Amino acid sequence: xxxxxxxxxxxxxxxxxxxxxxxxxxxxxxxxxxxxxxxxxxxxxxxxxxxxxxxxxxxxxxxxxxxxxxxxxxxxxxxxxxxxxxxxxxxxxxxxxxxxxxxxxxxxxxxxxxxxxxxxxxxxxxxxxxxxxxxxxxxxxxxxxxxxxxxxxxxxxxxxxxxxxxxxxxxxxxxxxxxxxxxxxxxxxxxxxxxxxxxxxxxxxxxxxxxxxxxxxxxxxxxxxxxxxxxxxxxxxxxxxxxxxxxxxxxxxxxxxxxx
Amino acid sequence: xxxxxxxxxxxxxxxxxxxxxxxxxxxxxxxxxxxxxxxxxxxxxxxxxxxxxxxxxxxxxxxxxxxxxxxxxxxxxxxxxxxxxxxxxxxxxxxxxxxxxxxxxxxxxxxxxxxxxxxxxxxxxxxxxxxxxxxxxxxxxxxxxxxxxxxxxxxxxxxxxxxxxxxxxxxxxxxxxxxxxxxxxxxxxxxxxxxxxxxxxxxxxxxxxxxxxxxxxxxxxxxxxxxxxxxxxxxxxxxxxxxxxxxxxxxxxxxxxxxxxxx
Numbered sequence: 151x152x153x154x155x156x157x158x159x160x161x162x163x164x165x166x167x168x169x170x171x172x173x174x175x176x177x178x179x180x181x182x183x184x185x186x187x188x189x190x191x192x193x194x195x196x197x198x199x200x201x202x203x204x205x206x207x208x209x210x211x212x213x214x215x216x217x218x219x220x221x222x223x224x225x226x227x228x229x230x231x232x233x234x235x236x237x238x239x240x241x242x243x244x245x246x247x248x249x250x251x252x253x254x255x256x257x258x259x260x261x262x263x264x265x266x267x268x269x270x271x272x273x274x275x276x277x278x279x280x281x282x283x284x285x286x287x288x289x290x291x292x293x294x295x296x297x298x299x300x301x302x303x304x305x306x307x308x309x310x311x312x313x314x315x316x317x318x319x320x321x322x323x324x325x326x327x328x329x330x331x332x333x334x335x336x337x338x339x340x341x342x343x344x345x346x347x348x349x350x351x352x353x354x355x356x357x358x359x360x361x362x363x364x365x366x367x368x369x370x371x372x373x374x375x376x377x378x379x380x381x382x383x384x385x386x387x388x389x390x391x392x393x394x395x396x397x398x399x400x401x402x403x404x405x406x407x408x409x410x
Numbered sequence: 411x412x413x414x415x416x417x418x419x420x421x422x423x424x425x426x427x428x429x430x431x432x433x434x435x436x437x438x439x440x441x442x443x444x445x446x447x448x449x450x451x452x453x454x455x456x457x458x459x460x461x462x463x464x465x466x467x468x469x470x471x472x473x474x475x476x477x478x479x480x481x482x483x484x485x486x487x488x489x490x491x492x493x494x495x496x497x498x499x500x501x502x503x504x505x506x507x508x509x510x511x512x513x514x515x516x517x518x519x520x521x522x523x524x525x526x527x528x529x530x531x532x533x534x535x536x537x538x539x540x541x542x543x544x545x546x547x548x549x550x551x552x553x554x555x556x557x558x559x560x561x562x563x564x565x566x567x568x569x570x571x572x573x574x575x576x577x578x579x580x581x582x583x584x585x586x587x588x589x590x591x592x593x594x595x596x597x598x599x600x601x602x603x604x605x606x607x608x609x610x611x612x613x614x615x616x617x618x619x620x621x622x623x624x625x626x627x628x629x630x631x632x633x634x635x636x637x638x639x640x641x642x643x644x645x646x647x648x649x650x651x652x653x654x655x656x657x658x659x660x661x662x663x664x665x666x667x668x669x670x671x672x673x
Contacts, residue, residue: 206543206544208540208543208544232546233546235543235544235545235546236546238544240541240544242537242540242541243537244536244537246536246537246538246540246541247538248533248538248541249532249533249536249538259545259547260545260547263448263545263547263552264545264546264547312545
């Protein structure tokens with residue numbers, strides 16, 4: 151199986167105010183298979199978002215190597231970094247839509263900035279995309295006029311415009327009610343089967359997200375555990391994994407936990 | 411943990427150096443954005459409208475009241491020496507070389523600078539700037555450069571308007587309200603104001619525009635990196651206040667330096 155993203159002995163530390171050093175990633179290595187959905191889970195401050203930021207070149211690792219589609223992008227900058235980022239689509243926690251732009255302008259932005267398409271071509275593509283994500287009739291609205299679920303759909307439509315090879319979802323259902331969260335996950339699954347991209351989902355919403363996951367990575371105090379399937383997690387004998395399962399998955403898996 | 415004063419001093423020194431380095435790179439990247447395509451001409455026009463046209467009323471009222479006060483105060487002082495004829499010269503030189511550029515820059519910092527800082531701060535904390543980075547869109551070319559160019563176009567023009575309105579205010583105070591003759595006011599101004607004085611005022615207005623737009627956009631852009639700013643909405647409000655104070659003080663310090671060097 152080819153890897154879309156590979157971390158090799160990556161470490162990341164932060165200096166704290168009291169002069170001590172906090173290790174967020176401690177020489178971690180893992181690979182994210184191409185065309186599959188990988189969920190990165192873990193408690194607050196476990197390094198989930200830092201992992202995404204290192205992949206995107208928004209943050210640099212202290213040591214180790216990062217490979218994207220087989221290319222070493224550790225320390226990439228300038229044109230190399232731009233080329234790296236064009237391979238990604240990102241759906242941010244708060245959708246990160248531009249407040250002063252309409253839905254249409256938000257979705258059209260990557261096309262206007264990154265392609266040489268005419269306004270007519272951009273208009274056609276954006277309208278088709280808005281229909282696909284059930285946003286017809288909302289083209290002229292501003293982000294402040296949209297519900298949380300609609301913002302996520304606009305964010306996803308925007309991220310999909312340049313047909314990325316890898317989609318990164320940072321806490322995609324934060325702030326959504328369970329029904330809306332379920333709808334959004336269904337939309338992810340449908341979009342992925344249509345476009346065939348690699349998905350990396352960082353989420354706290356463990357029970358629902360596990361239905362989508364092909365592989366699960368659990369981060370804990372700098373280290374990580376990789377599971378080839380969500381079901382494999384419940385058989386782990388590691389105390390912190392068992393605690394994590396109890397804390398986050400509640401009734402769904404708790405009844406299957408094997409007593410040690 | 412007990413605080414160590416020497417360590418604190420060292421930390422502060424390192425922070426100041428890091429901040430200066432960060433802000434210098436920010437300035438260079440903002441100017442590099444001019445040469446990156448596609449150039450956002452519509453955004454430039456929007457920013458000129460916001461910084462320039464939007465500041466016209468506040469500049470007009472500030473200039474008018476400054477001119478009127480200068481006219482009255484100048485008359486009061488000059489009258490003691492029987493030199494009311496010098497009123498035009500005193501008012502115009504004061505406005506063109508000092509008060510015009512300084513007060514215009516302070517007004518722009520308070521009105522447009524604070525708005526630019528808050529806008530970028532909110533864009534930063536709501537990950538909108540990260541989103542631009544992730545789409546491989548240069549945030550400097552897209553967001554910062556149009557603001558820089560707009561400020562460099564608008565502030566000198568606003569300064570010229572300030573000077574004209576201020577001189578007219580001085581005329582109203584001196585000629586209409588007091589007993590200075592119109593001819594001596596105009597002739598005093600014509601004979602004393604040289605091209606060098608006008609050039610000094612314009613150079614100052616360019617430098618002040620750069621200081622205001624640099625500090626205000628830079629503080630907003632780096633809202634997460636500013637020490638003691640806190641988090642979320644509070645960080646934006648604190649950094650906005652800091653940006654206006656810092657840019658106002660910088661304008662006053664550079665006013666002295668430029669006057670000392672160029673006069």
